[in-house]
Amino acid sequence: MKKHLQYAFLMNADDQLIPCDQASKNFLGAIDANAFFAHLQCLHLSSSDTSTTIILNKTSYSMRLIPIEAVGKSEKDSLVSQLKEGYIVVLQNQVSLSSVMHILSRARHSKEEYEGIFEDYDTGIYITRADGVSMFINSKYEEVTGVQREAVIGRTIFSLHEQGMYMPLVTPVILKTNKEYTVFQTFAGGRYAIICGTPIYDALGESYCVLICINRVEDEALGALVPFMDKKSPKGVRKGLRYVESSQIDIIAESASTRQVLQDAVKVAHYDVPILLLGESGTGKEIFASIIHSSSNRRFNPYVAVNCSAISPSLLEAELFGYEAGSFTGASAKGKPGLFEVAGEGTILLDEIGDMPLESQAKILRVIQNGEFYRVGGLVPIKTNARIIASTNKDLQAMVNKGTFRNDLFYRLSVIPITLPALRFRKEDIPPLLLHFCYIFNQSYGTNKMISAELIDELVNYSWPGNIRELKNVIKRLIIMCVDDVIYPRHYEHICGKSAQGADHTEGTAVQVTGIPPLSSVVEEVERTLVQRAMEKTRNTRKAAALLGVSQSTIMRKIKEYNIS
16 A cells, blocks of 8 residues: 655635645545644634644644745746635645654665655655755656656756756755745646655754655646636735745644634734733743734734843843943944834734833833833934734732732733633643654654653643643653653653653752852853763764753853863
């Protein structure tokens, strides 16, 4: 039986789902189509390129929805440009794709080995090296595109592009962004196809090749699109493309409570009023802020996020409002625009606004009331039309009662309050979240790990006090530390130090300090110990950096600084 890596669909302006090829049509008939369509209805968010993980027939799939107006395409292509609106929908089997990516990341294969691996797939497959040299195409790719392997193997995609074969190119964009990329390509003989490319990393974390999967848009699908075409190509297509490339949103919405919050966020996005996002730490407030921006009329303007708790109170106003030249010691001689100026006609997220000093709160209130502010050291008011979204994990009403948060600012910000439920109150989201992050980290680290059903059942019943952020870090730790391919509860207990019913996932012991040594020496010793332990566990600077939550360059600098072998 032929295997499939990818299915593709088109969703037209009337939300009609159109399978692109026979394999996708057969797949739609074999699943709960109503459940699938419910996900689509929930997740097509205006002009946002949205990614999620869904479980269909006990199999996890990565699903992407790309707005027609923003999908990558050739400037000369008219078919997709004539569509008034709609989406391209791509489904990829996570287990199969993780296995393929793992195989590609571990060894250099001969032509015969590639054929043994990929000829069994009824998905068109094209593999290029990171330098753009074509390595392999399977028979299905030849059938879909009409391109023969003898014409491309060993040649670069750039030379083929110059001959008009691949319009637009996929590999350069993927290697630049390190993200999956979907385009609509046109081939000779009036053939159209949806192309989805995925970066593959080797054991050292370096880009090795790009895996490209293809689905032909067959005549039946093209015919179903004709009533929704506008003979005049819409303006602003390229602008939309630039926007979507930089604003991919990952969201899991399996539970009714998450879908309700998502629906509320999209609904209020069209109304130009302040929004206050409430919820515990790690519930995804910044994700929902980006969804609101991407679903609003401001989506083609900047989106700026600032963490109010991460900036020193003495510098917060300079960051938000900018400063004039020479306004304080250390200020740039040219001055600097603030984040409100950078946001322009777009959106600014004031994250953790509950940590903002009272003095700064008064100035934010002035911005909301009058639409203007002063730079630090400035005398001329600057107008702003940026939309304000604020978020916090604190009880602002209680802070108002204590006098630590201005009541007038609270009422100005909370015109539309949206509360994000904690993960323990939306347990239906936990299995797809576990599988989603497992797939992502498999891709990042060149592994092929799976989470057992037994462990998923245990983790569903865990309270997750750190919410999605905690879940993500736990899965990252398990992927890195587990030596077996399938992660069971016993691995979890060994690596995380306790069962899923435990209170937290912290590991190790507290730092022991005798007397009062110089602070610098203590910091150095702790850094040296942590970096050394991380390197002993991972034997890889990239994985050690991920384990410690720092950049790879930081790990390399510390290894040199402390002479760690």
